[in-house]
Structures are given as C-alpha cells and as structure tokens.
Amino acid sequence: MPFANQLYSFPMNVRKTSRLLFAVLIVIPAWLFIGTSLFAQDQPVSSHAAKVLDSMPHAKRIGQVAISPDGTQVAYLVKGELAVIPVSGGPSRAIAVEGKLPLRDVAWSADSKRLAFIADLPGEVPAAQVWIAGADGSAPVKHAELKGYAESPRFSPDGLKLAVLFIEGIPRIAGPLQPMTPLAGVIDEKAYEQRIAVVDLETDRLTQATPADMYVYEYDWTPDGQAWAVTAAHGAGDANWYIARIYLANAKTGEMREIYKPKLQIAEPRVSIDGKNVAFIEGLMSDEGSTGGDIHVVPITGGGARNLTPNIKSSPSALSWTGSDRITFAQNVDGNSSFGSVSLRDRVPKTLWTGEEMAAPSGYAWISGHSLTSDQTSDQISDHVVTAIVRQSASTPPEVWAGPIGSWKQLTSLNSEVKPAWGEMRNVHWNNGTMRVQGWLMLPKDFDSGKTYPLIVTVHGGPSAACMSRWDERGMGAVSAMGYFSLCPNPRGSYGQGEAFTQANVKDFGGGDYRDIMAGVDALSKQYRIDTKRLGIRGHSYGGYMTMWAETQTHRFAAAVAGAGLSDWVSYYGLNDIDEWMIPFFGASVYDDPAVYAKSDPMHFVKAVKTPTLILVGDRDGEVPMEQSVEWWHALKTLHVPVTLVVYPNEGHAIQKPADARDYTLRSLEWFEEWFAKAP
Numbered sequence: 001m002p003f004a005n006q007l008y009s010f011p012m013n014v015r016k017t018s019r020l021l022f023a024v025l026i027v028i029p030a031w032l033f034i035g036t037s038l039f040a041q042d043q044p045v046s047s048h049a050a051k052v053l054d055s056m057p058h059a060k061r062i063g064q065v066a067i068s069p070d071g072t073q074v075a076y077l078v079k080g081e082l083a084v085i086p087v088s089g090g091p092s093r094a095i096a097v098e099g100k101l102p103l104r105d106v107a108w109s110a111d112s113k114r115l116a117f118i119a120d121l122p123g124e125v126p127a128a129q130v131w132i133a134g135a136d137g138s139a140p141v142k143h144a145e146l147k148g149y150a151e152s153p154r155f156s157p158d159g160l161k162l163a164v165l166f167i168e169g170i171p172r173i174a175g176p177l178q179p180m181t182p183l184a185g186v187i188d189e190k191a192y193e194q195r196i197a198v199v200d201l202e203t204d205r206l207t208q209a210t211p212a213d214m215y216v217y218e219y220d221w222t223p224d225g226q227a228w229a230v231t232a233a234h235g236a237g238d239a240n241w242y243i244a245r246i247y248l249a250n251a252k253t254g255e256m257r258e259i260y261k262p263k264l265q266i267a268e269p270r271v272s273i274d275g276k277n278v279a280f281i282e283g284l285m286s287d288e289g290s291t292g293g294d295i296h297v298v299p300i301t302g303g304g305a306r307n308l309t310p311n312i313k314s315s316p317s318a319l320s321w322t323g324s325d326r327i328t329f330a331q332n333v334d335g336n337s338s339f340g341s342v343s344l345r346d347r348v349p350k351t352l353w354t355g356e357e358m359a360a361p362s363g364y365a366w367i368s369g370h371s372l373t374s375d376q377t378s379d380q381i382s383d384h385v386v387t388a389i390v391r392q393s394a395s396t397p398p399e400v401w402a403g404p405i406g407s408w409k410q411l412t413s414l415n416s417e418v419k420p421a422w423g424e425m426r427n428v429h430w431n432n433g434t435m436r437v438q439g440w441l442m443l444p445k446d447f448d449s450g451k452t453y454p455l456i457v458t459v460h461g462g463p464s465a466a467c468m469s470r471w472d473e474r475g476m477g478a479v480s481a482m483g484y485f486s487l488c489p490n491p492r493g494s495y496g497q498g499e500a501f502t503q504a505n506v507k508d509f510g511g512g513d514y515r516d517i518m519a520g521v522d523a524l525s526k527q528y529r530i531d532t533k534r535l536g537i538r539g540h541s542y543g544g545y546m547t548m549w550a551e552t553q554t555h556r557f558a559a560a561v562a563g564a565g566l567s568d569w570v571s572y573y574g575l576n577d578i579d580e581w582m583i584p585f586f587g588a589s590v591y592d593d594p595a596v597y598a599k600s601d602p603m604h605f606v607k608a609v610k611t612p613t614l615i616l617v618g619d620r621d622g623e624v625p626m627e628q629s630v631e632w633w634h635a636l637k638t639l640h641v642p643v644t645l646v647v648y649p650n651e652g653h654a655i656q657k658p659a660d661a662r663d664y665t666l667r668s669l670e671w672f673e674e675w676f677a678k679a680p
Helices: 048-054 237-243 378-384 476-481 499-505 512-527 542-553 569-575 579-586 594-598 602-608 626-638 658-678
Strands: 024-027 062-067 073-078 081-086 093-095 103-108 114-120 128-134 141-146 148-155 161-168 195-200 206-208 214-221 227-234 245-250 256-260 265-271 277-283 294-299 315-321 326-333 336-343 350-355 358-360 386-392 399-404 425-432 435-442 453-459 485-490 530-540 557-563 613-618 643-648
Touching (some): 048 658, 062 399, 141 195, 161 214, 453 476, 476 658, 542 613, 557 658, 613 658
Antiparallel strands (some): 073 081, 081 093, 148 161
16 A cells, blocks of 8 residues: 555654544645745644654655775765775765756666766756766766656666656656646546656667667666667556566667566566676555565566565565676565575575665665686576665664675764664563564653653554664654654564465455554564553554554554545545556456445445544545545544544645654644643
C-alpha cells in the first residue's frame, strides 16, 4: 500500500503541532499560502515538544553512492551536491555545473573515466539537463536539455551513448509519492509514458528509443549494447508498476519483446555478464521502490524463470552479477542489514555479512565492475568484490563506506560531530501464537530501569516494508527524547522473514498483522516498565490505516496520530491513483469481492472509536487521497471523539516541504504529550 519507505518513523520529511479538542479542520487553499512557514503562527514555540524537536541533531543525508567499475572511486550525493572520493581514502573532489543546479542520479562509464548525472532546472514544470564530467577533474559538459522529467542515466557498454528514462512534457515530478496534478476539465486519462531516450555523445542528438505506449520503470544494457532488459507496462505509470513485465527492448528499433510475465511484482532487472540471463527480484511489493522478494533468473530469450532463493528467511532488495553464474545481493534478515550470494548452479544462498546497523546500497552502482581471470572462480569474485554503501544506525549517523563486503572502510566524515540525543535501540522479538515477530524498541532518553514511561507504537508504511536501525532524529529519536519508549514492529506483511511472512497478511489486513502488533505491546510491557495507561499509536500510509483500524478494535491507546490513513476501502478504490496494488493483497477488486474488503474496513467499525485522534494528510496525495482522512475526521467529529485534521496544501503522499515536515512531527509530539497528560 502507500508509502513503504516514507514511514517507519514518520514520513522521512514530516512533522506537526496541535492541541484542539473535538474537530478542528485546518485546510489552507494553495492560493492563500504566502510561502513562509506554513503553520508558524499556530505553533507555541515554548512547548516542551518544540524544545525537544529543536534540540535534535541534524545529520547530512546521503542520497546516493556510485562506485566506479574499476573499484577505485566513489561518487556520492548530499543535498544535490556531487563529490568523488578515492576508495583508498583522501579528500573528496566536488563537481558542480553552471548555476550550481541540484544534481542527482549518478552513473559511471564502463571505463571508469566519466560520470553522468542529471541537473534539475528551477520552475514549476519539470525540466532537466544531462551532464557528463571526467573523473580526471575536467569540467563537466552538458549533452542534453530535456523538457520533462528524466532519471536513471546509463552509459552504453562502449561509452558512445547515454540512455536515460524520460517523460516528455509531464507537468509534475514523476512518481506516486509526489503531489498529483489536480483534476480539471474533461478527464481523458492522459498518460505520460516514461521511455528510454538515447543521447549520442558525439553529436548530442537525442532519440526516443522505446515505444510511446509503454511505460519503462527500470532497465539494464545487454553487454553487447544492442538491447536492454526492461520492466515495463502499458498505460500510466503509477498504478501499472504493479502489473509490469520483463521485456527485451531493441536499442536500435525500439521493438519490445516480452520475456517474462510475473505472478507478483518485479524489480531490479540485471543482465548477466555473458548476456544470457536476466536476474530480478519478484515478490509481494506494496510500493514501487520498496523492494523485497525472491531472486529469479530468466533466459534473455524468454521462457520459464527459476527461483534461486525459495524459502529463504530474508528479503533480498538489490542485486548484482558478480561472476558468470553468481549473484551478490543485499537483504533484510530479521530486521538487520545483510549481504549474500547465490549461484545459478547450486541455488544455495550463503550469507556474506550481517549487521544490526543499516548498511544499504544506495543507488544503482553499489558494486564495482569485475573481470574473471584464469585463476579466479565465480565464488572468489563474489566474496571479494569492492562495494560502496551508506552505513548508519540509530546511534551512528550516515557515512559513505567502501571495500569488500564486511571489510568496508569509512570514506567520509560528513557527520563526525553529530551525536544522538536519544536512547538505546534494541532488536526485540515476541510471539503471537506460532508466529515469531521482530521489531525495534528505542528506550527513553536517560532511561532509568526503575521508572515507568509511556510507549508510542509506530507502524511502518507498506505493508511490504520494514523498520530498521537507522539515524532518525525526526521519528523514533524525537519520541525517545520526549521521554517515551518507541516501538516500531515488523508484523506479518513486513520484509525480513522471507516471502511467506510478507504474504501472510493477504486477504487479512487488520487481522494477524494487528494482533502481531498488540502481542508486541503486551510482551514488552512485561519486560519493561511501560505505563499501559499512556500508550500511543501512530503511522503514515499503511501505518495510518493501521492506526485507524486499531482504534476501532481497542480502547487501550490514549492517543493516536493517523498520517495519510485509509478509512474506507470502497471509496478509496475509486479515488486512489494506484488501484492495481490492491489486487495481489485482496485477490479481487472491491467491486468483485466487497466482503474481503469490508472485514478490514475501519469505517465499518467506526462507532467503536473513543481514542483522541490527530489526522494529517497532503491535499494532493494520489496514493491515499485526502478524502480518506476527511471521511475519518467527519465520522469522529460526528461521534464526538476528540479529533483534529490538518491538510497540507500542495503536498503529496510524502510531506516534503521543510516547514510542513516540521509541523507534521511537532503536532504529533504535542498531541501525545497533551493526551498522555490527561490519561488517568
């Protein structure tokens, strides 16, 4: 469902403030927004929550790392600024373009001599430039100017061309998390297709290569540079990602030939070194970009796919060929980061490294190039290949690391002065019947085992996603600094325990997953001194749905915060922009099997709600439209339940503007503070 990655703590960029009893609807039309801090006048700057939030340390976020194929240099992005640093260590070198435009989507050439990247032009309508810089420090050269949205540049194997995903003329940034374009006039379902465009680097001539009626999501060049393996679907991009198939696209003619129709969702298509196979991840995924499942391989000529990791008790999320028949992959294992490898021959996955901290490959090129010599085997290559990652944990801010898997060396010190202002994070487990469940518990700041503290449960988005130990000053960190326990559970439906666990909530939203969460609250209340009169629950997207659902099932929570929650499956099905996601989870549309939706529908049980609820949503949310939040607000208001609704103008599913993001978090913290104080 909606935003898997955005909320494991609260949307990565989101915050709030509020304290009104009963219903107060704050809706500020876009035409009234002047441009300064959106809710600055509403916020009591002297509140305890505001002081806590303002005292939080702010670490620099690393957007992407890309290692050169020869394994000697790493490019990385921080707030749109690009730098390159040697793997051997030393100072980094900045790369900038005319006008100091924000940069993104970095890719290396096969010979490690050049870097391609995208520069975004200012303005309401997306426009971008394609640049190439020399690894030797020579000035960047602009090769294309595109009117529309562009991403994912990839050099051809011979380095003479550069491919890029391009949506010509689209009026907004592409992606289901972005603010949707408001409907107006005659609605003709205009589709903006994302196609592979190719720039000839000698002439700078740009050609749209793939057909106009296909939306390409991901692609990889074949070793001979004559084709791409792509994931694609007909029609609009946001919804149809869920039914994408794998095609072989001819780089000269654009002709696309289907080579695999999956049963579930697919991601990470990667062509083998010999060009004979395509590896990919297939599984039940609720969000584009939040990847988990099993690793499959299909012949590039088409045919049946082989599952290389059946019954693996983890969730692979990224992969790369590191030998003629071997694949190295990143995975989530029981809430921890891990790397593994698997051979096409024996199909026996092996673990290369596992750690509690979040050590995630960030971006496409996280593994260096490779070449097998006469005295090297595929197994040797996979175990010693150089990788680049962003490494972080709840106690350590993110930095760039590189080296063989498990033997990385820290390259950057971007956040060396930043220290956590919250308590210890612990990997915790409990049982719900025969189901073993994992989650992350952060202790209150300055924890004293002799004292009793409130607990706030944060339900991650997805549901196909997972909480992990990461640097999080706006989420679990802020909750801990308030003096509360913070629990982020990974109930059934989450990543980390294997595909069967991820699929365990199919046709059972609000069933086993809800019971898994409540079993965690009960188990931890026996192990820690938790004030069971001061329990809170919050979440965004699927987490917002689960918050709404929980308050229909129990009165144990003293307060709730529902971000972009789903309140009514019938109206949601007809309003949202990604309706294809529901079919794998419910087995049919709401029109064909309304009963399977009704049993999981919060609105059917709304009269049971007594919990004071804060509701937060963007007015241009396409994944979980604003109307879902308005329905829940209206129902609770009618039932005389204390409730506040805040609608953020010109925001999508991900609350992104800094002022809105801070407001989202601040309102949430103050809501819990207010209602915990009123608890008996």
